[in-house]
Amino acid sequence: MDFDLTEEQHMIREAVREFAQSEIAPRAREIDEKSEFPADIFRKMGELGLMGLPFPEKYGGAGADTISYALAVEEIAAASGSVAANYNAHISLGASPIYLFGTEEQKQKWLVPLARGEGLGAFALTEPHSGSDAAALKTRAEERDGMWVLNGQKMWITSGSVARSVVVAAKTDLAAGSHGVSNFIVPADAPGFTPGKDEPKMGMKGSPTSQLFFADCRIPKENLLGELNQGFKQFMITLDGARISIAAMALGLGRAALEHSLKYAREREAFGQPIANFQAIQMKLADMATELEAARLLIYQAAALKDRGQRFTKQVAMAKLFASEAADRACWQAIQIHGGMGYSREMHVERFYRDNRLTLIGDGTSEIQRLLIAQQLLKEM
Numbered sequence: 391m392d393f394d395l396t397e398e399q400h401m402i403r404e405a406v407r408e409f410a411q412s413e414i415a416p417r418a419r420e421i422d423e424k425s426e427f428p429a430d431i432f433r434k435m436g437e438l439g440l441m442g443l444p445f446p447e448k449y450g451g452a453g454a455d456t457i458s459y460a461l462a463v464e465e466i467a468a469a470s471g472s473v474a475a476n477y478n479a480h481i482s483l484g485a486s487p488i489y490l491f492g493t494e495e496q497k498q499k500w501l502v503p504l505a506r507g508e509g510l511g512a513f514a515l516t517e518p519h520s521g522s523d524a525a526a527l528k529t530r531a532e533e534r535d536g537m538w539v540l541n542g543q544k545m546w547i548t549s550g551s552v553a554r555s556v557v558v559a560a561k562t563d564l565a566a567g568s569h570g571v572s573n574f575i576v577p578a579d580a581p582g583f584t585p586g587k588d589e590p591k592m593g594m595k596g597s598p599t600s601q602l603f604f605a606d607c608r609i610p611k612e613n614l615l616g617e618l619n620q621g622f623k624q625f626m627i628t629l630d631g632a633r634i635s636i637a638a639m640a641l642g643l644g645r646a647a648l649e650h651s652l653k654y655a656r657e658r659e660a661f662g663q664p665i666a667n668f669q670a671i672q673m674k675l676a677d678m679a680t681e682l683e684a685a686r687l688l689i690y691q692a693a694a695l696k697d698r699g700q701r702f703t704k705q706v707a708m709a710k711l712f713a714s715e716a717a718d719r720a721c722w723q724a725i726q727i728h729g730g731m732g733y734s735r736e737m738h739v740e741r742f743y744r745d746n747r748l749t750l751i752g753d754g755t756s757e758i759q760r761l762l763i764a765q766q767l768l769k770e771m
């Protein structure tokens with residue numbers, strides 16, 4: 391595979407890096423400390439065309455490819471994990487299923503405003519009693535008087551309390567297991583839909599994650615996404631795509647940890663010399679850089695396969711698993727390289743560590759990625 395970036399990919403990376411470093415990075419610590427959702431940053435990202443980056447222009451997007459999208463997520467995450475988390479959920483989870491499975495009418499009505507940055511999209515699959523075992527969800531949707539009526543509860547929904555629209559998974563045939571699930575587009579102002587409190591979290595504190603309550607929530611019949619009882623397949627495909635961007639988010643956080651460590655190792659002196667002179671520190675830097683480079687290649691491979699329309703379930707599970715765990719190790723070592731200062735809220739590296747921890751859990755845990763990889767390997771035998 392040829393992983394040289396095209397001129398357009400270079401341009402997108404540079405433009406997003408400049409924006410992220412000048413507009414997001416200086417506010418990242420405050421966003422984290424105040425658990426502040428920075429709505430104005432998302433408005434600016436909309437003006438720059440970032441909120442619909444990988445969607446065709448006819449749906450309000452910028453028509454960029456998946457590698458460009460991964461580059462954008464990496465740059466935003468290197469500035470603020472919280473902003474990247476909402477951006478990632480908006481495109482990969484909130485807007486993508488509408489693009490992939492929506493009718494032309496649904497795309498015009500729901501995707502176009504999301505891609506133009508007129509509001510955030512979200513995706514509600516997880517429930518209090520079902521996460522990894524997604525098919526065990528209990529939220530129900532029934533047809534009544536020509537409307538869909540939803541009842542149930544969701545949990546851990548990124549942007550759930552601030553979204554313009556949420557794609558919600560619900561049971562439409564109780565006896566059919568995973569073949570009895572459908573997805574629905576629920577606008578924020580749907581009667582009977584109430585977001586709960588934002589979860590207090592270890593990291594990604596500026597990215598609201600909420601419970602959602604549906605009590606006789608009535609939505610029009612035409613808000614069924616695509617076909618009835620195809621929801622499980624739809625969210626499996628959606629999650630494959632989302633794993634590219636969560637892996638890119640981990641890469642951005644890991645890269646930021648490495649960059650801060652390189653700078654600190656050159657500046658900090660011990661025993662009369664910069665700590666960068668010590669081989670123990672050099673070994674850590676070398677391992678961090680090597681693992682992040684390997685993660686980058688796995689991400690580009692999965693993105694390239696997706697753009698070619700080839701299967702990428704195994705490759706993206708590998709990319710997500712490896713990138714999140716490589717970034718975890720990099721952020722951990724960054725704290726060690728910073729010594730006592732690494733443990734201080736005054737430096738950024740402890741935030742990178744806390745923020746990145748999510749990437750080993752969201753969009754399928756590391757354990758689930760290993761299961762997916764093994765299942766694919768065994769199928770190939």
Ligand SMILES: Cc1cc2nc3c(=O)[nH]c(=O)nc-3n(C[C@H](O)[C@H](O)[C@H](O)COP(=O)(O)OP(=O)(O)OC[C@H]3O[C@@H](n4cnc5c(N)ncnc54)[C@H](O)[C@@H]3O)c2cc1C
Nearest residue numbers: 513514515516520521522546547548599752753754755757
């Ligand atoms: C900050 C944040 C944002 C999120 N955003 C969203 C969102 O926008 N939309 C959404 O729908 N969800 C979202 N989630 C939910 C997330 O996808 C789930 O937390 C995740 O899938 C794990 O589910 P769970 O928390 O129920 O853990 P569980 O499924 O209960 O797992 C607990 C542990 O058991 C392990 N485990 C479970 N099954 C197996 C198995 N078969 N084999 C081996 N180990 C297993 C898991 O790996 C984990 O270690 C978010 C979560 C967080 C923390």
